[in-house]
Amino acid sequence: MNRQITLDQPPQRIVSLVPSQTELLFHLGLGEKVVGVTKFCIHPKEQTKNKTKVGGTKNFKFDVIKELKPDLIIGNKEENYQEGIEELARHYPVWMSDIYTLDDALHMMKSVGEITGTQEEATALTHSLQLQFSNLKPASPPISSAYFVWRNPYMAVGNHNFIDHLLGLCGFSNEFSHLSRYPSISAELLRETDPKLILLSSEPYPFSEKHIHEFAAICPDAVVKIVDGELFSWYGSRLLHSVPYLNNIVNEVQAHLGSTK
Numbered sequence: 001m002n003r004q005i006t007l008d009q010p011p012q013r014i015v016s017l018v019p020s021q022t023e024l025l026f027h028l029g030l031g032e033k034v035v036g037v038t039k040f041c042i043h044p045k046e047q048t049k050n051k052t053k054v055g056g057t058k059n060f061k062f063d064v065i066k067e068l069k070p071d072l073i074i075g076n077k078e079e080n081y082q083e084g085i086e087e088l089a090r091h092y093p094v095w096m097s098d099i100y101t102l103d104d105a106l107h108m109m110k111s112v113g114e115i116t117g118t119q120e121e122a123t124a125l126t127h128s129l130q131l132q133f134s135n136l137k138p139a140s141p142p143i144s145s146a147y148f149v150w151r152n153p154y155m156a157v158g159n160h161n162f163i164d165h166l167l168g169l170c171g172f173s174n175e176f177s178h179l180s181r182y183p184s185i186s187a188e189l190l191r192e193t194d195p196k197l198i199l200l201s202s203e204p205y206p207f208s209e210k211h212i213h214e215f216a217a218i219c220p221d222a223v224v225k226i227v228d229g230e231l232f233s234w235y236g237s238r239l240l241h242s243v244p245y246l247n248n249i250v251n252e253v254q255a256h257l258g259s260t261k
Contacts, residue, residue, distance in 0.1 A: 001077075001085075005093040010117040011072035015054055015065055016041060018076040021097065022048065024109060024236035025074075027125065028118040036068045043230075043238065060084045066091075074112070078161070101165045102133060105235035125237060132243040138171030139250050143257065145172035145197040146190065148215075149229070150205045153184045163232050170246050172197060187218050197253055198222045201229035223256050225249070 015036035016022040022041040025034050031047050036054040052068060055061040058081045065073075070092050075085055077098040088094050095115060097108040106126045113122025147157040147167060157163045158179040167174050175195045176183060190198075198215050200207035212224045227249065231242045 001089075001096055003089065005095060007072065007093060007115070011070075011093075011115070013068065013070050013072070014116075015068060015070040015073045015092075017054070017057060017060070017074065018079050018097075019043070019057075020234035020236035020238060021074050021076065021108075021112070022236075023234070023238055024112060025116075027237035028113060028116065028121045030116055030118060033116075035070065036065060057081075058084070060088065062087065072115070099162050099235045100160060101162070102129075102169070102239075105162070105239065106130065108235070109237075125240075129239055132240070133169070135247075136169055136243050137247055137250060138169060139254055140171060142171045142173040143197050143253060144175050144195045145199065146175050146185075146193065146195045147172075147199045147201065147227075147232070148185075148205075148207070149182060149201050149203075151207070151211070154187070154190070155182050156185045158183045162235050166232050166242075166246070170250050172199075172250075190215075191218050194219055195222055196257060198224045199227045199232075200224065201227060201232065203229035203233075223253055225253070 012033055013035045014025060014033050016025055016034060017038055019041045022037045023043040026044050026047055034051060036052045037048055038055060038057050039053045040057055041048050052064065054064050057079045073088055073092050073094045075094060075096050077096055085094060099105050099108060106129060109122050109126050113119045145167060147163060149155050149157060156176045157174060158181050159177045161181060164174050164177055175193045198219060200211055207226055209226060215224045228245065230238055231245045
């Protein structure tokens with residue numbers, strides 16, 4: 001956003017507008033300083049449920065935020081909306097992240113640590129994540145894939161986003177990476193593309209087992225799996241749970257495809 005914010009002291013009243021960054025703040029030991037979160041900030045469950053809700057990620061309750069008197073607001077370029085962020089920035093220090101890759105996520109964690117005086121905790125977290133992701137074993141050869149985040153209309157993951165980056169780390173070649181961001185995909189286009197693997201995310205659309213048959217009817221030869229969307233898209237401390245999960249998916253898919261050759 002080409003802005004610089006200045007804090008006279010480490011923040012004592014933080015409002016977080018991004019679920020994955022909210023969880024990160026708690027991981028860094030800042031739970032008591034978090035005074036407001038969105039209704040989608042659900043982790044850690046016991047701590048966030050008692051925090052004041054300031055609306056959604058794309059519709060802020062400005063009057064509630066005003067009452068909280070934040071000395072720092074943390075947002076994200078993709079998950080929040082420009083008009084709301086610009087309005088908040090007129091009144092409060094607003095720090096924004098912009099995440100597309102694992103390196104971006106690690107940089108964000110270090111930056112939040114510096115801003116909040118929790119550098120030691122942030123450094124320990126990033127070192128742990130770097131070690132874990134060095135043990136992620138991608139599919140070989142790469143597997144043609146499609147990852148869906150919405151239904152009616154079908155919306156898939158395109159390029160220039162964090163999920164696309166993680167798919168690549170898994171050796172899942174995104175068949176729609178030539179399309180921008182989160183494109184709408186017709187059943188006809190999906191059938192023509194014919195990926196070997198179709199992943200249905202548990203969020204933001206709550207895909208479930210009943211939708212597997214729907215996609216299998218379009219691409220009968222594809223492996224269709226429901227996956228935990230948080231472990232593919234949350235770029236904060238939830239990544240600590242991602243690598244074992246992703247390795248399991250890679251192994252399961254390779255075993256399934258190997259058995260059907």
